[in-house]
Amino acid sequence: MSSSIRFNATHLIGKEMDYVAQACLERLSGDGRFTRQCHDWLERKTGTARALLTHSCTAALEMAALLLDIAPGDEIIMPSYTFVSTANAFVLRGGIPVFVDVREDTINLDERLIEAAITSRTRAIAPVHYAGVACEMDTIMAIADRHGLAVVEDAAQGVGASYRGRALGSIGTLGAYSFHETKNIIAGEGGALLVNSPDMVLRAEVIREKGTDRAQFFRGEVDKYTWREIGSSYLPSELIAAFLWAQFEEEEAINRARLAVWDNYHQAFAGLEASGRLRRPIVPDECRHNGHMYYVLLPEAAQRQVVIGALAAAGIQAAFHYVPLHSSPAGEKFGRSHGDMTVTDDIWQRIVRLPLSPGLRSADQVRIVEILASCT
Structure with missing residues (x-):
């Protein structure tokens, strides 16, 4: 599809x-x-x-x-x-x-x-x-x-x-x-x-x-x-x-529109976070972000393909992000790690990035949230 x-x-x-x-x-x-x-x-x-x-x-x-x-x-x-x-x-x-x-x-x-x-x-x-x-x-x-x-x-x-x-x-x-x-x-x-x-x-x-x-x-x-x-x-x-x-x-207008989409996601996922079914992004008080990306962290790595697959079946593109450089062939060849990579190794396997653009409709966000909720 x-x-x-x-x-x-x-x-x-x-x-x-x-x-x-x-x-x-x-x-x-x-x-x-x-x-x-x-x-x-x-x-x-x-x-x-x-x-x-x-x-x-x-x-x-x-x-x-x-x-x-x-x-x-x-x-x-x-x-x-x-x-x-x-x-x-x-x-x-x-x-x-x-x-x-x-x-x-x-x-x-x-x-x-x-x-x-x-x-x-x-x-x-x-x-x-x-x-x-x-x-x-x-x-x-x-x-x-x-x-x-x-x-x-x-x-x-x-x-x-x-x-x-x-x-x-x-x-x-x-x-x-x-x-x-x-x-x-x-x-x-x-x-x-x-x-x-x-x-x-x-x-x-x-x-x-x-x-x-x-x-x-x-x-x-x-x-x-x-x-x-x-x-x-x-x-x-x-x-x-x-x-x-x-x-x-139009930079300010573009970022305002993205932040509105980000805020919609954030509010919609509050209940799922409260019940331990996912974790929402955290933005420290000293940071003013730009609504660039909305992601959720799932409790288990195995859930990610289920979520991405369910969204894809509904015609919705979702993604994860970087394979850590320290474990990549070139990273092992050209770089080195200092200390454990416990958080990195864990988070990259649980993250799901959701559609976000200035024109994303609220109704489409509702669909995305409902599908994700049904998989967690």
């Missing part, structure tokens, strides 16, 4: 095609008018020293690894429960991911385990803000300051979310956003690097422009541009930036 309720439905707000058409007439390659508007918006919204659009969040993380001069043998502490890009960006430079367990409440990197994982080779901490809910950044930044470490926030899911009033991605040394079609604010593909350390801004521009000082040349700061250091082509096309600009204009 084909799915009548998609896990993720692409949401257009009306101006995307108009702006893409304008970009086709003005400029197709990157760093045109729409890119500049997106940069300005991100800088105003987050307070970062410099925002730079990239062709993916993966690219933004790779830029972060280059900016930090990650070298073979350098260690980067991160959760195992994350997308492969968090680790790949550093492994490409010869870095070693050091996997640490996650918290049971937020499924974020457990800040209480970080300090014991630090060695003389540790260069950075890479917290991942799962589901748009912030990691405990005050503690993480304090640990980083004590040990002279950089902090790279993987805020792929965190556009529009904050921690103690500060935008996710703007707190650490560097931050990375995603605008993939599965995220809140979308452009099909696309990402952004937030350069929160002013002394890294010019070098970030060079790395993004294939290792050249082309950006400075176009600002009239140098009389010619040339190859300065290692870099790559991390710019998105102006078509992506144009589409993204339409989404940025």
